Amino acid sequence: MRRINYTFIIKWGLLILTLFFWITPGMSQEDRIIMNHEELGIHSRPLVIFPHNDHEGLTECIRCHHDYDEYMTNIGGDEGKCSDCHQATPGSNPINLTKAIHIQCKSCHMKSAKTNVNKGPVMCGQCHIR
Numbered sequence: 001m002r003r004i005n006y007t008f009i010i011k012w013g014l015l016i017l018t019l020f021f022w023i024t025p026g027m028s029q030e031d032r033i034i035m036n037h038e039e040l041g042i043h044s045r046p047l048v049i050f051p052h053n054d055h056e057g058l059t060e061c062i063r064c065h066h067d068y069d070e071y072m073t074n075i076g077g078d079e080g081k082c083s084d085c086h087q088a089t090p091g092s093n094p095i096n097l098t099k100a101i102h103i104q105c106k107s108c109h110m111k112s113a114k115t116n117v118n119k120g121p122v123m124c125g126q127c128h129i130r
Ligand code: HEC
Pocket: 035, 036, 037, 038, 040, 042, 043, 044, 045, 046, 048, 050, 098, 101, 102, 105, 106, 109, 121, 122, 123, 124, 125, 126, 127, 128
């Protein structure tokens, strides 16, 4: 009968654990996303930096990463890109990409301006910063 080599298991176990925690953060979304959909072509406005991490605590993931069934009930989408469903020019989805993003960002910021001390930006130049 072979003896189990515990040191061997512990050493490799630790190495694999270290690698796991080292790689995992790299697989989640960036803290600050530079919004630059190539579908929109050369941007006419300065690129927008979206502080994703600051927004995660504000509402549920599916509030932004949504999908709707035939009764327009939000059934939650994958945590992917808005452009997975909203095209640059309205295609199968009636709301085009720029519009979808503007509506989602601004409607909440406008609401938060009324109810919150911390309000999000609503003016063009506050998001598209030169
Ligand atoms: C809450 C932040 C926010 C505000 C306010 C805002 N935008 Fe945007 N805008 C964005 C984001 C995010 C995108 C998507 C860019 C991307 O994903 O490539 C975008 C995209 C655009 C685009 C298409 C890409 C380009 O640069 O050609 C235009 C044009 C634009 N915005 C103009 C405006 C104008 C004009 C206003 C003011 C009336 C405005 N935006 C206000 C965040 C904002």
